[in-house]
Amino acid sequence: MKLLFIGSRLYDDIDWYVKSKNIESVLTESNEDAINLDLPDQVFIVPRGMEGPKQVALMHNVDAIVPLIGIDPPLIDIARMKEEVEGEFGIPVIAAGVNAVELTSDKIKTKEFYQEIGVVTPDYQILNSPEDLTLDFPVVLKQGEGQGGKDIKIAKSIEDVDEYFEEFNQALCEEFIEGSEISIEVLGYNGEYVALPPIYKGETTLEGTHPLNKVKTGPCMVRGLDNNLVQHVAYQVAKNLASDGIFEMDFMYSAKKNQLYAIEVNTRPNGTRYLTTATCGVNSLCELVNMAIGEFSLSDISDKLKYYYSxxxxxxxxxxxxxxxxxxxxxxxxxxxxxxxxxxxxxxxxxxxxxxxxxxxxxx
Structure with a gap:
């Protein structure tokens, strides 16, 4: 079995697993100074974009392609390459399709999607100027695209909104939810989906503390919140996206309102994957490899599930x-x-x- 991996930054997470499966590894990377280039069997430095990886996949007759991309911008190019390579050459690409990426990479479209499938999300409005605001303070201001807290501001007053509009012409304005931040991974392939245990990422703050600076725990143990509900809603979202790979979803739980709110969903490897693996024994990146080699199944995931405090x-x-x-x-x-x-x-x-x-x- 020969697999093509796109991107080297995350490859050290799974190199041990690839070797344990006796898989021949081919990797493409656009940065010749990137890390982990000494680990795969073969490495090809290619221009940015998906044309280079596609040509390498075809020339080396790989059995499947596994993108290891943890940032948003390349996802739509990967999705388009997936449609072409799977449709014309029959090579599986273990990644989300165009529809799922277009929907989840735009926070406004994601909001509309949640409403269409009956998933509760915080009240919001699109602001074209501060004078349009009708929600009560505090509110969260975001751009339609972006990740990792980029271009997000918690506004406590109209002056804060005015300041935000000094840099941007439009904003997605969302009610601020006081409560618990939760992430969950869902794995999906060929129409089968499984939601892994939720992870607790701390409480929301008006200062907008970045999740990387918080202590996180697994499994999620928030008073009043049923983890089965989080898993059910996450499963519902993934099933309606009807795509492949990893889905990472962010939720907020308000104890005051006893309400779970869906915030956003990403179709890529995510920052809580180590904690998820530690908590339940299922490594989402290794499962991408299993999807590629035909060894992914819900029963197999069930057999692997373990229960730890992490x-x-x-x-x-x-x-x-x-x-x-x-x-x-x-x-x-x-x-x-x-x-x-x-x-x-x-x-x-x-x-x-x-x-x-x-x-x-x-x-x-």
Missing amino acids: TEIPVGNYEGPAPNVPVKSFEYNDFVVHGPTDYQRVTARANSKEDLEKLIEKLV
């Missing part, structure tokens, strides 16, 4: 005990260190809260 802590630069090799695998470790220098995080798991606390004391 947490993810930002540490800056990790200085604790070294993990076992391969260092990114929870099959060989009870903790994983990830993230770039100065922004590293430790994700750890244990069978009980008490054991998790002892492990964290040892690590950080």
